[in-house]
Amino acid sequence: MFEQIVEALKRRGFEVEAVATKQEALALVMKEAESAQSVGWGGSESVKEIGARARLVESGKEIRDHQLVCDLFLLSANALTADGRIVNIDGTGNRVAASICGPKRIVYVIGRNKIVDGGVDEAIARIRRCACPPNAKRLGKRTPCGLAGACVGGEGCDSPDRMCKVTAVFDRKPTGISAKVILVDEDLGY
Secondary structure (H helix, E strand, O other), rough: OOHHHHHHHOOOEEEEEEOOHHHHHHHHHHHHHHHHOOEEEOOHHHHOOOOOOHHHOOOEEEEEHHHHHHOOOOOOOEEOOOOOOEEEEEEHHHHHHHHOOOOOOOEEEEEHHHOOOHHHHHHHHHHHHHHHHHHHHHHHOOHHHHHHHOOOOOHOOOOOOOOEEEEEEEOOOOOOOOOOEEEEEOOOOO
């Protein structure tokens, strides 16, 4: 299945590398970071799980929360459709904004657990089921999904701390950005 997704992402304008392990993904991220003065990090558990954030700090790289003005921006996707669409949902929009424009280079680290067989609707359902509840809990948000551990139905959530405020669907790589997707044949993040 990875071959089909790799080809779909390439048709959509992304550079793509598929790897078997977290260690291989980390090596690729560190190679990407060699020439970067500053690295933005979108709070990605996937990037953290491969050890990239800790390794970048050890190497003396400046890790920024100001993602729009960095040389390299690291993030994951909440979901990836089998036909190569990247889908992310944010509460503040910082991560999706930086993935659209600003940084000189964007690198996604996406584990196999983020892949859905269907389209965008299935991707959003996966995000609400698998990503928003644990993220809300991790961030201490008092949302229905964070408290109950499950989405209460998208529009049924009226919490000001709601995780589902900004949705970005990448049908293609945005014009003018340099973007790479590292697909990892291991589960990463939520």
